[in-house]
Amino acid sequence: xSETAAIxxxxxxxxxxGGPGPLADVEVFRRSVGGAECNVAGGLAALGVPTGWVSRxxxxxxxxxxxxxxxxxxxxxxxxxxDPVRPTALYVKESxxxxxxxxxxxxxxAAAAMDPAFLDRPAVKERLRQxxxxxxxxxxxxxxxxxxxxxERLATEPRDFLLSVDLNWRPTLWRDKDPxxxxxxxxxxxxxxxxxxxxxxxxxxxxxxxxFELIGARTLVVKNDAHTAIVLDADGRxxxxxxTVDVVETVGAGDAFAAGYLAGTLQGxxxxxxLRLGHLTAAAVLxxxxxxxxxxxxxxxxxxxxASDAEWAAEKIGAA
Numbered sequence: 001x002s003e004t005a006a007i008x009x010x011x012x013x014x015x016x017x018g019g020p021g022p023l024a025d026v027e028v029f030r031r032s033v034g035g036a037e038c039n040v041a042g043g044l045a046a047l048g049v050p051t052g053w054v055s056r057x058x059x060x061x062x063x064x065x066x067x068x069x070x071x072x073x074x075x076x077x078x079x080x081x082x083d084p085v086r087p088t089a090l091y092v093k094e095s096x097x098x099x100x101x102x103x104x105x106x107x108x109x110a111a112a113a114m115d116p117a118f119l120d121r122p123a124v125k126e127r128l129r130q131x132x133x134x135x136x137x138x139x140x141x142x143x144x145x146x147x148x149x150x151x152e153r154l155a156t157e158p159r160d161f162l163l164s165v166d167l168n169w170r171p172t173l174w175r176d177k178d179p180x181x182x183x184x185x186x187x188x189x190x191x192x193x194x195x196x197x198x199x200x201x202x203x204x205x206x207x208x209x210x211x212f213e214l215i216g217a218r219t220l221v222v223k224n225d226a227h228t229a230i231v232l233d234a235d236g237r238x239x240x241x242x243x244t245v246d247v248v249e250t251v252g253a254g255d256a257f258a259a260g261y262l263a264g265t266l267q268g269x270x271x272x273x274x275l276r277l278g279h280l281t282a283a284a285v286l287x288x289x290x291x292x293x294x295x296x297x298x299x300x301x302x303x304x305x306x307a308s309d310a311e312w313a314a315e316k317i318g319a320a
Contacts, residue, residue, distance in 0.1 A: 004052040004076055005266055006044050007131040007161075009154070010037025010140040011111035012055060012070075013104075014062040014090040017290075023094040023103065032290050033069040034091065036137045036168055036255050039292050043259025043281055045074035046295050049266055052076035052127050056110040056118070058088040063110070079123045083110035093251070100251065106143065115146035116153045128154075128161070133266055135164040135258070141182050142173035148181050155188035162265075165189040166258050169198040191265070192217040193258050196224040208232055221261060221275075223254065229261075229275045238271035244316040245283045252292050257282040260295070273305045276312065280304060283317040 015034035018026035041053040053075050057063030059082050066088065067077050089106035106112070118124060128134065134154070141148045155163055165186055174182075179202070186192050192215055196206035199222070203214055208222040212232045219233040230239045260281030264274030280301060284293045295301065296317075304315060 004050045004127055004130055006041075006049050006051045006133045006135065006262065007054055007079070007127050008037040008041040008044070008051065009054045009114075009134065009136045009151075011035050011089055011106065011109065011143055012038040012053070012057065012066045013106065014065065014088060015093060016090060017093040018095065020095050022096050023092065026094070029092070031065070033066050033292075034252070035089075036139050036166065037135065038066070038070060038075070039252050039255035040135055040166075040259045040262070041075045042070060042073040042292050043256050043295070044263055047259065047263040047277075047281070049263050050076070052079055052131075054079035054124050054127060056081045056083050056086075056114055058082070058086055058110045059084045060088055062088040062090060076127075079121075079127045081110075081118070081121065081123075083113060086110040086113055100249065102251075109143070111140075112144040112147060114140075114144070114150050116150045118150055119153060128159075131161045133162045133164055133262060134159075135166070135262060137166045137168040138182050138185070139168045139170055139173065141185055142170060142177065145177075151185055152181060155185050162190040163188065164191040164193070164258075164262055166193040166254070167195070167198055167202060168254070169195075169202045171201065186215050186217065189217050191219045191221070191262070193221045193223065193254075193261070195254065196222055208237070221278075223257060223278075229257070229278060231261075231271050231275060233271070235271065238275065240272055240275035240279065241313060242279050243283050243312075245286045246316075246318050247286045248288060249290070250286060252290070253282040253285045256285040256292065256295075269305075276305050277301065287317055 012035040015032045016029040044051040089109035092103040094101045200206040208230045212220045222230045257278040261278035264277040281295045
């Protein structure tokens with residue numbers, strides 16, 4: 001096993017994107033791989049960060065496709081466990097009336113059976129031992145009580161890696177559940193990524209300074225949709241405006257931003273360049289129909305990471 005700098009833990013899903021129109025009328029679907037943590041894993045690998053994705057998949061064709069897809073994108077999948085009974089999760093994207101709507105089919109999935117003992121599997125334990133950063137989301141904390149317990153153990157036991165958590169607040173998944181465990185996960189994290197809009201619903205405020213005090217993470221990244229991104233840490237506050245983008249599809253842009261920001265963190269970039277790299281990778285996904293896309297070329301990244309504020313503000317990213 002080659003050494004990995006980052007590990008992402010969470011559920012992958014097969015995404016079936018229907019053609020235009022109500023779901024009841026769609027006859028043909030296009031298949032791809034989705035899921036927040038595997039989106040981030042693929043994004044990190046595309047930026048040159050040795051990355052592994054750790055989870056469980058069903059012993060089915062969809063699970064096999066997930067493994068093939070992530071492997072082709074340069075992600076290590078040796079820490080994945082195959083479940084002979086539970087299925088790989090999926091979701092269907094409906095595009096009607098000028099907007100997209102997601103329909104999830106994940107109850108009882110193989111990934112939902114992750115539990116604290118999953119971290120003791122030799123293939124998982126060794127990858128966590130090597131990792132410099134481990135990333136997960138509030139979605140994984142929500143898919144089952146056992147997966148939430150797993151993340152609590154991950155966050156509270158002694159560790160040598162940075163723990164990154166993207167809130168990814170999904171109220172439907174938390175229906176009839178107590179989010180106190182999610183609060184504990186966020187407070188234990190070294191890096192927390194959160195959207196200002198979801199923070200309003202989850203924490204009652206989207207104000208970065210108030211969130212920084214409430215959550216108490218060493219580093220807090222607040223994303224304000226297409227407007228700006230702010231990082232607050234021991235060095236103070238850094239804010240970078242988003243790029244002007246011809247948006248094709250918004251799904252997956254938050255995961256791409258996380259991949260860019262975390263790659264910049266592992267590469268030792270200053271705060272402004274970490275945020276810019278997040279914006280750049282998000283822009284690549286915003287201009288593509290899928291929920292992941294290759295990042296901008298090395299030349300484009302180098303130019304824009306080192307651009308003046310005026311040059312950055314004047315840049316416009318067109319559709320892929």
